Amino acid sequence: MTKRKRHVIKHDNIIVFPGAVQTLIREGHLYAENYQYEEAVASFEKAFLYETGDELALSAYAYALYELKSYNKAKEVCEQLLAMGTTLYVEIMELYITVCMQLKQYHQVESLITTLLEEDVLPLEQIEKFQRLKSINQEVARNLQQKEDAQRLIEEQEYNLLKFSSLTPDEQSIRLHRLMDTNVRQLKTALKAIIECTTIHPFVQSLALILLVEQEVSIDITVSKFDQTMVINPIELVLPNQLPQYNEVKKIIENKLQQDPTTLEMVQYLMAKHAIVTYPFEWHPYEADDIAYSYIDFVQSMLGKVQEMDYELIEFLQMLEKLTELHEV
Numbered sequence: 001m002t003k004r005k006r007h008v009i010k011h012d013n014i015i016v017f018p019g020a021v022q023t024l025i026r027e028g029h030l031y032a033e034n035y036q037y038e039e040a041v042a043s044f045e046k047a048f049l050y051e052t053g054d055e056l057a058l059s060a061y062a063y064a065l066y067e068l069k070s071y072n073k074a075k076e077v078c079e080q081l082l083a084m085g086t087t088l089y090v091e092i093m094e095l096y097i098t099v100c101m102q103l104k105q106y107h108q109v110e111s112l113i114t115t116l117l118e119e120d121v122l123p124l125e126q127i128e129k130f131q132r133l134k135s136i137n138q139e140v141a142r143n144l145q146q147k148e149d150a151q152r153l154i155e156e157q158e159y160n161l162l163k164f165s166s167l168t169p170d171e172q173s174i175r176l177h178r179l180m181d182t183n184v185r186q187l188k189t190a191l192k193a194i195i196e197c198t199t200i201h202p203f204v205q206s207l208a209l210i211l212l213v214e215q216e217v218s219i220d221i222t223v224s225k226f227d228q229t230m231v232i233n234p235i236e237l238v239l240p241n242q243l244p245q246y247n248e249v250k251k252i253i254e255n256k257l258q259q260d261p262t263t264l265e266m267v268q269y270l271m272a273k274h275a276i277v278t279y280p281f282e283w284h285p286y287e288a289d290d291i292a293y294s295y296i297d298f299v300q301s302m303l304g305k306v307q308e309m310d311y312e313l314i315e316f317l318q319m320l321e322k323l324t325e326l327h328e329v
C-alpha cells in the first residue's frame with residue numbers, strides 16, 4: 001500500500017509540516033472558547049500566514065479581536081467574511097454593526113440597518129434584534145451629539161472675547177495652548193475676534209492666528225499691530241519661521257556668525273521668539289540686512305561687548321523681547 005503524499009507548505013523559506021496549520025487553527029478555536037483571546041488571535045494569525053482561513057476560523061478570529069478591543073482589525077475581518085458570502089451572514093453582520101458602533105461610526109450603522117430592514121434580507125426571528133440595535137445606535141449617537149454640543153458651548157464661552165479679555169496675557173496664552181491638539185474649526189469665529197481685538201497682547205494674537213494656520217482654517221481676518229493692518233486668511237499663510245524675511249535674515253546671520261556658534265545660537269533663539277510677536281508682519285518696515293546686523297549687535301551688547309549700533313532698531317528688538325515675556329510695553 002502506497003502512502004498518500006501530504007502537501008508541504010513553504011513560506012519565506014520556512015517549511016511548514018503537514019497538519020501544522022490545522023493544529024494552529026484548532027488551538028485558536030480552543031483558546032477562543034476558553035476566553036483566552038490573546039492566545040486565540042496569536043494562533044489564528046500564525047495560521048493565516050500560510051493559508052487563508054475558512055469562515056469558521058475567520059469568524060472566531062473576528063470575535064477574539066472584538067473582545068480585545070481591536071475594532072479596526074475586527075471590522076476588516078468582518079468585511080472579508082461578508083465579501084466571501086459567508087453562511088454566517090446574520091451573525092457576522094451583527095458583529096460588524098457592533099464594531100462600527102464601538103468605532104463611533106453611527107451614520108454607517110444607521111444606513112446599514114435601515115438597508116437590511118428595507119431589503120428584507122433578515123430572518124423573521126432576527127428582525128426585532130436589529131431594530132433594537134438601530135434604536136440603541138440612535139440613542140448613543142444622540143447622547144454623543146449632546147455631549148459634543150455641551151463641550152462646544154463651554155469652549156465657546158471660555159474663548160468668548162469678553163471673558164477672554166478679562167484674563168491676563170499669561171492666562172490667555174495657557175488657554176490657547178490647550179487648543180493645540182483639538183479641532184479649532186468650531187472656534188474659528190471666537191479666535192478671529194481675539195486676533196482682531198487691538199487690546200489683546202500681540203503675542204497672544206499671534207498664538208491664536210498660528211492655531212488657525214496650523215489647521216488650515218479658512219476665514220478672513222483683519223490683523224492690526226505695530227501700526228500696521230492687513231487682511232489675511234490663515235489658509236494662505238505659512239508659519240512665522242517659514243516667512244520670506246525670516247529666512248533672508250536667518251541666512252545673513254548664519255553666514256556672518258559661522259565662526260561664532262554661541263552668538264549664532266542666541267540670535268536664532270531671539271529671532272524665533274520675536275517672529276511670533278510680529279506675525280504675520282515680520283520686521284517691516286526694516287530691511288533684512290539691518291535686522292540681521294542689529295540682532296548681532298543686540299546679542300553682543302548683552303554679552304558686554306560695546307559697539308556702535310542702530311539704536312532705533314535695537315529699541316524695537318528690546319520691545320519685542322519684552323513682548324515675548326508677555327509684558328505690556
